[in-house]
Amino acid sequence: MSSAVLPYSSRLWARGSPYAERTRPELHWHDRAALAIDAACFAPLRDLLQRDLRVMRRVARDALARSEALDALPDEVLRAQATALRARLRAQGYTPELVAESFALIRTAAGRCLGLRHFESQLMAGYALLRGRLAEMATGEGKTFCATLPACTVALAGYPVHVITVNDYLAKRDAAKMKPLYDFLGLSVGVVFQGQEKPLRRLAYAQDITYATNKEVAFDYLRDRVAVKGQGSRLHQAARLLRGQAAHEEALVMRGLYYALVDEADSVFIDEARTPLILSASRGAAEELADCAAALELAAQLEEGEDYLVERQIHRVLLTDSGQARLDAYAEERAAELGGIWTSARAREERLRQALAAIHLYLRDEHYVVAEGKVQIVDESTGRLMPDRSWERGLHQMIEAKERVEPTPRRETLARLTYQRLFRRYLHLSGMTGTAAEAAREIRTVYGLQVVRVPLNKPSRRVHLPNRLLPTQAAKWQAVAQAASALAAAGRPVLIGTRSVKASEEISAVLHAQGITHALLNAKQDADEAAVVAEAGQAGRVTVATNMAGRGTDIELGEGVDARGGLHVILTEFHDSGRVDRQLFGRCARQGDAGSCQAIVSLQDDIYTVAVPGPTAFLQRVLQQGTRLPAWTCGALRWLAQWTTERRHTALRIANLKQDTQLNQSLAFTGKGE
Incomplete structure (x- = not known):
């Protein structure tokens, strides 16, 4: 994010004017070299080349030093400093010195209101987010708390902030949890969720900081776009707004797209971007x-x-x-x-x-x-x-x-938009996730976001056990059940991750048959999702969960569990992207805790039979002949299947974006484009 005063008229964004899409900023040669380096093989060299890390660390340490000096000040003085900071941020922009001052104030206020203080790696990530980067923070590093740093800084400058999460529960939870901090700094907070009435949505978007899911923001934007149809071209709308003429203003709920901070950004920007967003009405x-x-x-x-x-x-x-x-x-x-x-x-x-x-x-x-x-x-x-x-x-x-x-x-299409074009319409965009390195090129190309890897607060103690590749689904479920039973008997909690509801019920049936007590969480039992996942770290507990159920909820280890080896995660089927596999493995060994993980998969999994049917059939014949496969086979087949699938998905996302852009350009001739 530029340190200069922001270029767009507040009147335009405050009234929901459509924006031209952002252009990609030029990268320094250090960062271009870092982006070209394979993250899995040369991560240390990549991090060394990233110039952003050095600036982030300098700002973070400056903020830590300033925060210590603020500890002795009373609350009234801190609030007065927050008020004075507003005008300076608006006039000077987000310079490193002013950001360090803002972060120090937010850190001190958080310690008093929430009993939590940002540590150095969170301050580094906060500055990266403020600069318009996508911060890759390992699972459990406190992304939700970190988001308060850029959110408060931008809101203090007087601009609306959208903190975008992946489900309604997280939006409500995070807004409620961070509200005391926002109140202390004189900032208002709102929440947008599914089923909310239009007046309440408009009120939520009118707050300084708004928490919402990506889908709610997208469809509110589409509904606003439909509401202003017939109001003329973008040029005519902008001219009326500048003259103060906005007859359609009451029909809108949003007040523009200024700054978005997207949590679990890889899921939103990549996984969910394969399908266009379509607003429809019953015919x-x-x-x-x-x-x-x-x-x-x-x-x-x-x-x-x-x-x-x-x-x-x-x-x-x-x-x-x-x-x-x-x-x-x-x-x-x-x-x-x-x-x-x-x-x-x-x-x-x-x-x-x-x-x-x-x-x-x-x-x-x-x-x-x-x-x-x-x-x-x-x-x-x-x-x-x-x-x-x-x-x-x-x-x-x-x-x-x-x-x-x-x-x-049947429903009739009223408007359509891709996530790619929606998020490029924010004047300033940033994101955070635990896994982004694999998609760094696409995120950079499509969204103009550079991925910055934030160092761990504490060294990781995660142990990766060798992958197991079995010939059939039945053999896989038996192996998973045996592993879970042995670990639970030793007093360790086990989290079994599946890709589908059907798979979760299959392994649940096997566990029941063997008398293994467990909790089942899938799309049919998602009402108590957070509570079930939060208890997954208790001694001897076995939890079966679909995909990334409970994403965003910390799994705290029960008494004595860390000494026994911590949480063990079993992946039962590789996902289309290695990013999602890493997210699941990241549920264990958080914040320096002990933990381990293992993949137990079969050649009958869809990722193999659909993506690489030829090599899969060959390996099945080899196994039927009684030949033992070498240890590297599972990793090689996984890499080939995920590489093939990711290429296909990338092509699909590019095709959707091109179609959406071409449709918009063709409609622009009639004044209907946007």
């Missing part, structure tokens, strides 16, 4: 059940490989000539009975492909669950339910027909 209760039933009936009669091809790697179904001929014959035979879309070759082909996708690509307890008589989508990156979301273009209704639940009305 009415048109009856589609008969069409969906007919399409599913025909789909069940077709033969895979002969009538259609399922490309699971790119999540697509293609009809062959044989399948097309059978569709045409089916439509001709039942045209009089069905009518409607079945008289259109293009429409009936799309409907049949949707039926095939619903059967083969969208799986129950993996991509969705059926709860309360409804099909509810499971967020693949977090394992949580998204009850207010639906698939578009009739796919959701097709899956409802497949599951024989009451269909919901």
